[in-house]
Amino acid sequence: ISHLATQSPGNFLFSPVATIASTDMRLLLRDDVFVDFFNTFLNLPVFGQTPTFSSSTGQWNLWPELPSHLHLSPPALLAWLEKHRLPHFCKSSLCLHLVLCQKLLGFIRSGEAADLLNWQSADQWLLEKCISGSQGMRHFRAFIQGTAGEELTDFWLTTERLLGLDESDKSQRELYLSLIHRLKATHLREGSSVITLCTTIVGSLPKARHIQSMSNRRDILSRMQEQALFMLQSYWLPKFFIHCKMGIEGEESCQPLLQEYQERLLQANWQKPSGFSETLPTIHIQRSQGVTGPYCSQKAKAKIWALVKKGRDTQEMKMSSFQVKPERQPGPAGNTRESHLDKDALGSVPQQSDHPANTSFGGKGGVSSPRSLRPSAEQVIRLEDLCKEKIFSNLPSSAPIVQLPSLKKPVKTLGFLPWALSAETCAGRPFRDFLKRQDRPMETHLLDLWHDLEEFLPVVLDSSRENSFFLRHLIADKICKNYLEEDSIEKLPLETRTLTSLWNHLIAGEFSPWIFRAQKEICKLLCCFYEEFLADDDRTFLQFMSPRSDVAMPEMQGHTADRGECFLLSQRINQTLKLSQSLHGTSNLEGVSSEYWQLLAARDLQKGGSIQAEVEPLLCST
Template sequence: AAIASTDMGLLLRDDVFVDFFNTFLNLPVFGQTPIYISGTGQWNLWPELLSHLDPSPTALLAWLEKHRLPHFCKSSLCLHLVLCQKLLGFIRSEEAAELLNWRSADQWLLEKCISGSQGMQHFRAFVQGTAGEELTDFWLTTERLLGLDESDTSQRDLYLSLIDRLKASHLREGSSVITLCTTITGSLPKAKHIQSISNRRDILRKMQEQALFMIQSYWLPKFFTHCKMGIEAEESCQPLLQEYQTRLLQADWQEPSGFSETPSMMHIKRSQGLSGPYCSRKAKAKMWVLVKEGRGTQEMKRPSFHVKPERQPRSAGSTRELRLGKDAVGSTPQQSEHPANTALDGKGGVTPPRRSGAEQVSRLEDLCKEKILSSLPSSAPLVQLPSLKGSARTLSFLPWALSADSCAGRPFRDFLQHQDRPMETHLLDLWHDLEEFLPVVLDSSRENSFFLRHLTGDKICKTYLEEDNIQKLPLESRTLTKLWNHLIFGEFSPWIFRAQKEICKVLCCFYEEFLAADDRTFLQFMSPGGDVPVPEMQGLTADRAESFLLSQRINQTLKLSQALHGTRNLEGVSSESWQLLASRDLQKGGSTQAEMELLL
């Protein structure tokens, strides 16, 4: 997707960009996962650099511009950033104020609600199951397609795949896009003929503009009404409501720019005394080991009572997921006795008063014992969680990294291509296609799910499982045969997980090479002219409380990215959604830090 600039210094002055970029940077596929706090201008690195180094913000920006930004521009997060900016541009415009009779306070509140990656997730959850969902999906898919060059052989397969996806979903007779975008589609005899029309791009672009106008003029006002009602009903949002009411009394309107007018001096937080060679892979392993250690204490110290999670209504797709999980796979992931992503405040969801530093540390120690690794949600509805037996290994966490690779513009895939590994690249593509097939086949409530699951299943069979291609895959023949027998009919099969597990075993050592290469590149930028230590050991590491926060930050980032990417079902709007809105401040970490605020 096209962004306003490639100058990191300029981009980081935009708080909305910073929010999406922080979400991207913390995806677990990467070795170094920094976070930028725009309000103070501080970069927090993880893993931290060695204590004797004096890292330069200029060098960090150069590294980000070359080794992170290009992948961000290919990610679904970037597509949502572009859509978010277009919606914000409309909200701030005089046209919106006149058309919808919005006052300056209304525009301020709506901007607060929809800004950032969590804001876009909230908006998408609101329009879920409506024509607004299809219009939004169509806009995002078309934006990605129009950014491709079909004459480029490296992009042509993706381009044709997106065209097929549009034809199977949004450009079918009777779809919301065809029905609502009548001013454009009226000139088309049949939507299925769109691929044969020479000015296909112009037609899609005009349809996309029409879809965007309907989102802005119809669904945004409905979302605004929804937000006002939710804020009024949520106790933790009362300060936000009071500020909104105060702004209603102000006559003067100053249009917000979305940019930090006087950005703080950028700096990097100094290391806390780490020593020894820098190695992100071992740092990740040690972090998860510390999180895992809380389990033994939890089992010995059973509480005299426990909170039973409130039963939530499930869609037909969710019910089917549970049934398939027990019958087809044979076991289901372990569930914590507490909801996986809810802070245990014991006050019915209301965020308690801010605790002191000592209380926060004690609190996190307890949470680390209660919310152990087994409660962290997996990347797909039925993917088994990493085993808690034995030491942490790269293979245990590789499914999370591969899922994040899909959300992050596929940097691991680019690495395999640059290493001239066509077979491994082919395997990784199969892993991604299987993961994207799962939510389509397991959630029958999705619009056009019947056509999409048959389209995706047929594509997987033709690309990977036909006789000419099957010989290239180093997987068990029984696994490949079982996949073909089910996917050719667009059916779910537990052999999908078996195939993904076999793929992970093949790709594990290459992912470790990817992390090592990422470490070397990072150190070359941050320590120019110096000796770059060979990644072997990580010195001191974070304590258990900090490791718990890091694991939660990375996990929540992945959940959010998956929901926007489409490999995880969007969760409905709940009380937690409003608590996140109340705690979200784009200049203090935004969406990435909002989840952590609920824990402290």
């Protein structure tokens, strides 16, 4: 295998700038791998309507359900998906992983791969089953975690996003330059894994940094991306295949899968899978079961959140203040020094138990890791006290007037808003687009700050990754420059103490619990606008699904669902968010365990795919 890594990519690669094959939903739904990634995307809790599609039956399941008296039109649903979901999917990290997954599958299915790696059709079938879908890509990324393969994958994904942008478009130029700076701070630094392994391009790279021509820069990055992909295909995929075979052999629940693999080995002319259905079952929508009330996704979400919250409120919420693990930092003369937090940085700020970095409704923190954090103190606080805490008493006098949600009554949406915003990070930023359309520059600016802080957390809390020191300083400098400098800080309607504390720590690239406080303040400011976003999403959905009917709008009493339905929905959304965050990078990938093999045994891309497989083990354990 090792000698393949030094060969030219040759004919194994596809176009370096890839997009999804079509914008025609009927055509896309014939691809089982696309359906799996798209289902994962649709179930992220940032959205109002969260439908799921089953390839085997052609059935769409809506949640919340529409009133039962309405005529459900599949063409109208597909038109709504094409206009109001697919564009956001194309901007999401899930779509980037879909493109990478398709390229890896293309290599697995190729005759060249079979010849060079001595793969039989049964081997190709098994590897395709292991890596297909969002769950398969998470397994692959968990396998290469901490290796050069992880750096090659991150470089490929970042470059894929960058090459898909038009730097001459003012609306895209800021993101384009941000990605360029990110690459220079990480993968394009001298001595990085990407520079070391992409040997055919490295000679021309230093000159490329000073070339003004965008076409030359694109050409160099494109060729480096091809080389990185070839390394993943020819070296890391075969290693992953061996890993999967060994794991399946040792897992009891995978014995039927192993038996089918062995049977395929005995049949030399077994037809190779294509992953694309020539025909699609007649698309239909599952009828509502006696739903008569008005349609309202916000109230439906609140009911699910109340079910999850009820289980958590029976116990006291334990609060931990954390200390960043000392990190070895490069000094000016090659020496190293340890970085410590200020001794007063922790414990002096009221923290929140449900900070936005948590991966899921009932899950553990996504960015905190035993490798990078250790508890130094514990404080018990009830969730009700957190909801009543007032944080707007010391707004700067120059702060613009922003409509705030009333704190006199509990705001149900505020409880799940941090998780909705975490999901928005993985979903192509639909809430941000809504704020832009509503001409809300201050709220858009606050949302950008929330997301930049969210991006900073996993980098600063996990120093084990290559070039994490340079990346966290890059992100911290960006936050300070865009939000916390003197001319900007006076315009933000957050507590002066919060902003000042953020500046004091981020200017040094340090972790601070004030990040959680700032995110909490932002959530309170954005809560009412997120409710407007959900209401707008509901109105748009109803206009497509029932253009000639008078359907009660979201302001009225909403959807009803029994406890069992709410539990299943909460688990599905919970696991979908966790899966998406691990691929996006806002939560740590867990190490490969027996759970991966159990999920593989349960996964069928035509019957719910990754999100169904994630929920089934939970149901079996209850």
